Amino acid sequence: MDLPVDEWKSYVFRKWSLLPKSIQDAVSTADTLRDLFLHSSSLLQPEDEMFLKSLSGGYLVGKDPNAPPFYREEGNKKFQKKDYTGATVLYSKGISHARPHTADISLCYANRSAALFYLDEYEMCLKDITRAQMHGYPESLQPKVTLRKVECLVTLGRLQEAGQTIRDLESSFAAKPTLAAAQFQILQRNLCRLKMKVKERENLTATFPEVVTKVFEDMDLREENEQIASASSSVGLRVDPLRGRYLIATKDILPGELLVKEDAFVSVLNPGERPPLHHGLESKWDTRVTNGDLYCHRCLKHTLAMVPCDGCSYAKYCSHECMQQAWDLYHNIECPLGGLLLALGVFCHVALRSTLLARFEDAGKVLKKLCGEISNKGMCSPESENLIQMLSSDVGGESEKNGKGVKTPVPGCDINGKYENNYNAVFHLLPHTENHSPEYKFLCALSVSALCKQLEAADSSKPEAAVPPVLCSELNVWGVAMLKQMLQLQCNAQAITTIQQTGSKENNITDSRLVRLATGIFPVVSLLNHSCSPNTSMSFVSTVATIRASEKIGKGQEILHCYGPHHSRMGVADRQQKLRSQYFFDCGCPACQKEKHRAAVGPRWEAFCCSRCGAVLQGGDVLSCGSTSCTESVSREHLVSRLQDLRQRVGSARNLLSNGQLEQAIQLLLVYRHDAENFLSAEHSMVGEMEDALAQAYAALGDWQKSATHLQKSLRVVEVQHGPASVEMGHELFKLAQLFFNGFAMAEALHTVQRAEKVLMVHYGPCSDEIQELQKMKSCLMDSPPFSLGPSV
Ligand SMILES: [Zn+2]
Ligand SMILES: [Zn+2]
Ligand SMILES: [Zn+2]
Ligand SMILES: [Zn+2]
Structure with missing residues (x-):
């Protein structure tokens, strides 16, 4: 995902292998990144660009006017099955393909508002109703969405607005009665019901709870560092x-x-599973859900109500504000390049985006810096000191002012020695040019060249384009900068992750897993x-x-x-x-x-044990029993293949579990766990995995006690493997707390909540979702009356 698609990768590697030795040498021994870039650039042929173009063309990134009705239809199917979350995502896909101010887009927004309503997302529902109306929702259907609007307002306690909306609706009927008599009667009845609801609520208003807002007290650094920002x-x-x-x-x-x-400084959402390159018709519109459908492409916030870019179907945002910001900062240039950026991979995309962002930091200075560095032959030296000198001389060498004597400035710092989250700091991350293979460098350089060619073409095709002059006149400079970034990313790219709650509502305990959302610097x-x-x-x-x-x-x-x-x-x-x-x-x-x-003895969570006496086995290719009174020995290969076999079978039991075939899954897992006792240590990670799956299955059946017993066994394995204070332990305790809570085991629940809180607080701090959830459970447990566990007489 980070690197270009395989087709382009192997194409470039083949091209490289066919180059004459002398040219290969010239590229791989280039003194500077500039030489590397210019050499590679000159080798980019029109047929290479054609090939890349055909690859990019395989991605559906533009707006396809035939797609919205398809997605709306698919969304309606989910809606009828009461899968409202699934429906929302499909309506969103429809919205992303629809042109602004068309019936298509307004119908999709209206349908999405209905799904959001059933998901109790009233604020989002209201926004979607407004969007539907803004894009020209048909007059004849207006009453329907207006009623939904009133329902939302009433539920949210915004009674005045609700009352006003009802009055507006009534007066618009009086002005032009567009509905048939029967419909009108239904509407009247609904209005009557809502008016009563408003009245009821008005009487309750005094006790209506305040909206709970999250407190972000600890989210800020207590005392900011003077030398290092953030x-x-x-x-x-x-x-x-x-x-x-x-x-x-x-x-x-x-x-x-x-x-x-x-x-x-910069981040790019990972598109998730790479969308299939489709050439046939049947798989044209993808109904699968990827991260790109669930997380804002700018701020990475999770949302069910995406707002798409007006110009393409792949960039989607949590709000109009995010869309506008992304557009102003970088998307105005990236928008037409969607397919190409998907083909060239996330690293290339990050490199482009950060050079685009660099424009906003005193463009002249950045450009001067780039030119200075690029013309400097010693570019590959780990940290270029000349740059600092050049910058210092700009301001007249004030760095001695502090009276602390002349210290060698730390690379990436400004003249006052301050290190900040800015392009100067990014620029000084090491590209490790000397460590990359020549093929890899050639791949990066050729990919960046192709991207530059496209930028140039886009720029010349529209004379008053958004590309600022600094970008087009110095394209080679930016090309070198992008190449440097692409090489830096191998060591400096940071995966931005989030905890995704898996497991359906029926499952009662949520399972969480860490997913990679984006790549950032x-x-x-x-x-x-x-x-x-x-x-x-x-x-x-x-x-x-x-x-x-x-x-x-x-x-x-x-x-x-x-x-x-x-x-x-x-x-x-x-x-x-x-x-x-x-x-x-x-x-x-x-x-x-x-x-x-102590390489001879592996960790306990990977240990095999003796089938006769249960002691841990030790050794290399042949393992023998650690107990002195036992002579058992067995080949490692045999045990490893047994473990592989077990892993596969557990995998299929897990599939049964996720398909809701709980009884069968439990039966199989109990048998497998019994098998495992014969050759795996009780703390083996595989044993932990089976216990965890059993806990999930029993929880889904509502058998809290059994579920908790199994989860506690899994917890022990996690504790051995990751340590009692690890984040993994925290997640496991969180699950256990939910179980006790749902099973009304008050004392155990409270105890486990406190343990989970202690561990997770260290890793995530007080404002994380997990901690908030635990605190909710805690206050609920403390408020509930003392609970008698004995039989009532
Ligand atoms: Zn956003
Ligand atoms: Zn766009
Ligand atoms: Zn190490
Ligand atoms: Zn033994």
Whole structure:
């Protein structure tokens, strides 16, 4: 997803392999990114562009006037089956293909408002009604949506508006009676009912509850850092020739303390599952739901009521405001390039978007910086000091003013030594040019060249285009800048994740899973080095990243976060391999050093056990029983294939579970778990997975007690694997709390709520959805009268 589509990738690699050796050498030994870019650019042939064009053309990114009626029809089918969420998404798809001010768009909005109404989303429903009317909703259908509007207003307690809307409707009938007699009677009856509802509500108004608003007190850093924007004052920036830049604790830090809160400099929503390249007719309109259908393309907020771009069908937003902002900042240029950007992948898209954003930071200065750097032969040197000098000389070298003597400025900082979330900082992230393979560099350079060609063509096709002069006159400069960004992204791209609630309403306990929403750049977060057992925890709210201490960090200790390979999820060899190939370094963190020494015994959550006595098996290719009185030995290969087999069978049992075939799923899972006891340790992650699935199945049947028993077993495995204070543990405790709560086991519920709260507070802080939900449960539990568990006499 981050990289270009496979078709283009293999096309470019083939082209590379066919180049004469001398040209390959010239490209791969290019001194500067500028040379690399210009060489590759000159090799881009019209047939290459044609090929890429045919790939981009496979994506349905424009507006297809035939699509809205199709999606509306499909949405209506879901609506009739009472799947209102499914219906909303399909109506949204219809809306994204409809042109503004057409019957199509207004009908889709009106239908969506109905689905939202049934989902109790009254505010959104009202907005959609307004949108339907704005786009010319047919006069004859007006009464229907107006009644819905009144219902919403009444439910929301906006009684005056409700009353006014009723009066308006009545007077418009009096003016021009357009309805048939029978319809009119129905309408009259409905109006009567609503008027009574308004009256009832008016009497209740005194006790009507205030709308609960979220308190965002702790969401801000207590004391902002003077040197690093978006960081707390407990954090300091250091630089060292070996380690580069890194962050340390300047005072003792407690678990849960907020250390960094940074909005992405740039972010691009991952399109989710890559839309199929379709050439046939049957799969023309996709009814699958992807992240692109559920999350705002600018702020990443989850919404069921998307507002699409007027010009394309793929960019969708949570609100008109987000759409306008995106348009002004970058989408005016990206809009016609949808297919191309999908084909070239998210990295290329991020590179384009951040250079577009750079225009808003004093364009002249940025351009000068780019030109200066690009003409400088030493561009590949890790950090270009000339740039700092150039910038400093601009302002007359005031950096000595502080009286602290002349320090070497930290790359990415401004002349006052301040590090900020801006293009200057982004520009100084390392591209690691020397570490990338020549093929990869060629792929990036050729992709960026093709993108530049398209930008140029778009620019010349409309003389008064939105492309500012700085972009078109210096396209090569921007090309080099984009290339540098694309190369930087391999090490500096940050996955923006969210917790998605899975599991249907009938399932009663929600299961959550972490999904990758977008790819972004966070200059301050990028300062953190990696550890496989980090001392921080990271989470996201829309495009804002927060980093909290997950344990005590002493003054002077380095602040570390995990780039992905975490010691509780991956063995040491796999981690080292991943870090070396993607981030170009050998990890020497304490977890890696410790594990290397005791590589013979794997962790307990991967351990096999003896079928005879149950002790843990040890060894390499042949495993033998750890108990001295037992002589059992068995080949690792045999056990591994047994585990694979089990994993597959558990997978199909899970499928039964999600299809609602609960009894069958439980039967199979109980058998499999019994099998597992013969060769897996009780703390094996596979055992945990089965217990978790059993807990889900019993919960769906409403058997809380059994469900809780199984979930507690799964909890033990999670505790061994991830640790008692881990975020994984927090999620598991959260589920258990829900179970006890739903099963009216008050004391256990309260106890578990408090445990979950303690763990999750450290990772997510007090304003996260999870904590809010737990607090709601807690106050509900505290308010309920003392509960007698014994039989009533
Ligand atoms: Zn938004
Ligand atoms: Zn657009
Ligand atoms: Zn490590
Ligand atoms: Zn044994």
